[in-house]
Amino acid sequence: MAIVRFVLCLMVEILVLPVTILQYVGIWDSLYKRVFPHLMCRMTTTINDKMGKVKKELFDKLPEFxxxxxLTILEVGCGSGANFQFYPWDCKVICTDPNPNFQRLLESSGAKNEHVKLEKFLVASGEDLSPVASASVDAVVCTLVLCTAENVDAVLKEILRVLKPGGAFFFIEHVAADKMTWLHFIQHVIQPAWRYFGDGCYLTRDTRASLEKANFSQLNVKNIVAPLTSLIKYQIVGYAVK
Structure with a gap:
């Protein structure tokens, strides 16, 4: 089976070779960063419709911190601000995203959600949150973001740095399917193409393992089967306390 998977992965790599070349010369990344925010804005509407109950239940715990x-929230990988509608009244939100093209959509979302005070938008990756002071925020939020990180451990280290003592990291992230399933096999086969069309997303990532080995004092996490496309239906939801 391992040989079959290798051969199929190689075939997918060959099929996306033109995109790989465009990525290498910098053309693909430039074009995709302009188009992706508008695609994501449409997708998040669907995601919120299907995941609204999960998000509300999770984010209702935010005021406790x-x-x-x-309440000051740092949202890493904020995108177009799809989570704003679930945040508590009068909270302050600092948003970061490595894609500057999200700013206009984010500001529009902030204007529609007057109960949230959008403090600022920072162009920054999760691995380098240096514009945010250490121990300065009450909560950090990531939803479907860690799958795109180049280094999950580095992101979690930065999250711990910016959180105040006793602050919490809230997350909803998709994870790889069980290794004994066909879905796990398919995730690995299409990963070479998925990374280009999913904004660098890794379908095969075990984010829960990274959270468990991070230096949080408390980890509250549960596995769910989300009502989304099969490729990302296995997810973890919860929060971790510094």
Whole structure:
């Protein structure tokens, strides 16, 4: 089976070779970064419709981590601000995303959700949140973001750095299917193409393992089967306390 998977992966690599070349010379990344925000804006509407109950249940816990000055949230990989509607009233939100083309859509979402105060938008990757001061936020949020990170451990290290003592990291992330399933096999086969059309997403990532070995004092996580496309239906939901 391993040989079959290798051969099929190689075939997919050959099929996407033109895209690989465009990526190498910098053309694909430039074009995709302009188009992706608009595609993602449409997709998040569908995701919110199907995952709204999960998001509401999770984010209803956010006020528990507010400090005396209120609740300050850092959203890493904010995209178009799809999570704003689920955030509590009067919270302050700092948003980061490595794609600057999300800013206009993000500001539009902020204007529609007047209960949220959008403090600023920073062009930054999760691996380098240096514009955000250490121990400065009450909560960090990531939803379907860690799958695209180049280094998940580095992102989690940065999240721990910016969180105040007792602050929490809230997450909803898709993970690889069980190794004994056909879906796990398919995820590996199409991964060479998926990375280009999924904004660098890794279908085969075991994000839960990364969370378990990070230096959080408490980890509250559960596995769910989301009502989304099969490739990303296996997800983990929860929060981790610094």
């Amino acid at each position: 507010a400090s005396s000055s209120g």
